[in-house]
Amino acid sequence: MQFVNTPTTGRRLLVPLASDVARLRRSPVELILRSSSFSRGFDAVPNEEDVNIEDKGTCVSEDEGVELFTELSSRPSQGEHTCATEGCQRVIINVSGLQFETQLKTLNRLPNTLLGNPFLRERYWDYKRKEYFFDRHRPSFQAILYFYQSGGRLKCPLEVPFDVFLEELRFFGFDQKMIDEYKVSEGYILEKEPLLPENKILKVIWQLFEHPCSSIGAKLLAIVSVLFIALSICVFCIETVPGYSSDPCVYYNHTKNISSTHPRKQAVTINYGDHFFILESVCVTWFIFELVVRFISCPSKLSFIKSPLNWIDGASIMPHLVFVGAFCLSGACIDSKASNVLSVLRILRVTRVLKLGKHSQGLQILGLTIVKSVRELGTFFLFLIFGVVVFSTAMFHSERLVDNSHFGSIPETFWWSIVSMTTVGYGDMFPQGIAGKVVGAFTVVGGILTVALPVPIVVTNFNTLYSACIGRAPIY
Template identity: 30%
Template sequence: MKFGKSVCIINVGGTKYAFSKDVIKDFPLRRVSRLHNCASESEVLEVCDDYDRERNEFFFDRHSEAFGFIMLYVKYGKLRFVPQMCELSFYNEMIYWGLESSHLEFCCQRRLDDRMSDTYTHFTEEDHKKEDESRAQEKGRVGAKKDAKWLERMRRTFEEPTSSVAAQILASVSVIFVIVSMVILCASTLPDWKTAESNVVEEHRYTDSLEHPSGIIEAVCIGWFTAECIVRFIVSKDKCEFVRRPLNIIDLLAITPYYISVTMTVLTGENSQLQRAGVTLRVLRMMRIFWVIKLARHFLGLQTLGLTLRRCYREMVMLLVFICVAMAIFGALAQLLEHGLDLESGNEDYASIPSACWWVIISMTTVGYGDMYPITVPGRVLGGLCVVSGIVLLALPITFIYHSFVQCYHELKFRSARCSRSLSTEFLN
């Protein structure tokens, strides 16, 4: 902050808070911390509603009580709803200050999920628009405005498939390459395909004929994915954040095995087809199956699934704890009833608790392979209880996960609709 006094006053709905410039710089609330990068009063007024230069006071026309609870979160790390305040209104205040629903305590998250699922309300378009505009302005300060606009358009083309016609075409081509790569990977495990590859390798010992067509297709797909990843890295806003994203890590893991194989071919002088006989390279080559996850960039359903799993990690951990506890109890009882009481004529399938735990997990999930089953009457009674308890335990967290899935789907669908509207405007202009 290149102006004003060393002490800043934040006025939210009439309630004032005093902070130093150093505190403002690293403030947990994104909207407040943006004040530190403002170089003029005009930039300050883009962040807050009014500014008093003499007092160095920044005024925000927002709910003062809600901001008080948000300040409690900044101080103690716990964020809860204001009593007798609409959950959606408080969530709107959270988004304004730069917080998300994941910052809420678990009980409040459930209340917000239920409320949003019931009302199917989306009220954050204006706030998202303001955030996008501010980020574009911050990017414009780094370089020339034309370059920033061009980079932003390139970034949206590669990151947001519905942002423009070019982005839709690029996404379609990428999906085609993913499908072709998966088909080639699956076909390469067929016995007839392996025989044809072996014949080609045998011919290479005496002739300089072209490689197997699968190798050419694989090289083309790898080239496309590599070029796409490099371009997305170049036009990304934050290079460190780009490297940390899960989808980008998966892209790297899927591309790397091919280059390892090529490097070994160059260093050893052996044919890459022969090298694939190695166990390590076969494992690395099979990692290309992760390319299927790249489809999450282009399909709303996969994005919803990933976002739901990220937000419902507590419920998933709770589900795993339920299963582990049930496995320990029923596994020990099954081993005792089927084998422990009669060591000579007992059921050998239940000779140990770990073996019995396999039967427990198969029974609780109602898969029922039939590879092992109880033969005593007490064991069969225990098996029935195991199946019933499995149905109940697995169903308990499903309601929470379902509500979170609905909320995530509505949010992503709303963002997609915004991008579609911007695409229509761009096409008409």
């Protein structure tokens, strides 16, 4: 019996060599001596009883036929392409009935994710259908798979809600850093992890006054703070009503000696019995107490001073402190009606409305929307200024020869252009000539287009932030 050991080429049948195999069965040694019969490294050897070409190969026997086996995995020669080493095997991924096909090396680009880790995705392998099955959101998976294919480009499809897309990213193993980077690329404002004081007592106090959702006591304290804010707002609004207004200063005649013949001098003091003054003093006392406690318990004094919200808190109590402090230092009650400076300071009391933003999620969303839409709002104001200058110039020259014209100069026409472009139309200034009316028509149309262009972007930003806050997924 003659045997020929073939090289280790893998477990497969040599179909192209069927004719040589037939001759091998008749005369194995003759075929071996013909080096042109096989082109895979066979060498001519003497005719012996047993001819060995390579050790441990697949045997070709005269009695048993030809059958090629291997004991080792395929080892390609240098420069030869194989899918086993390149990872180009095709992988079928079934997402709720929708099949996706990609290469294995594409998924291996992100080994820390669910699809890129062979051990994590093994539990989703369907042995019967030879595919991976995920019962997840199909439209979202298209963007996720493209993230692997493109090497890092992630974009939420337009028809997919943002919170749903974030849930899919977390399911497929995207870490929080990747999700945060994606949020920043989409325009989200990420809030850093809040700092807490190291002292336990200060930590409790800080959470009570700064984080209303941290405990029941913090919620009750937030309710009290909101009530004081609402009371102070009502006070400075009602005190301007003519039927309820009162003078904060009291004027009376005072002399050291009643029997003196010298004329009496008029003295002025604060009207301590005024109900509005009492309520204002109580509210300001609470605001000062809250501000001082927060400053003492804050983890970083420098960050506390830099915070714009804390400056708003200080501005809201400044008018009352200036009013009382001026009386204590000078001994005279300065009425806001007689002092323009105090009148301007009393306007700062309206900033107490902004204090509600810390306790209202809706106001926080509005603030985030404005911050996120700064570029669009800047573009709107730029278009508005450009339109005001152009249409004011056109209107002035169109109405310059008209008798009793309302447009004396281009700067005076700015007011009319702003009112017209914003579609308010007070009617205090209007064109009278035909040319002016034509310019007015173009001004209104241009104003509508100017206002309409950035509005959809701002509304989209608000809806995105609102759904992220109120919906199923948090913003941060």
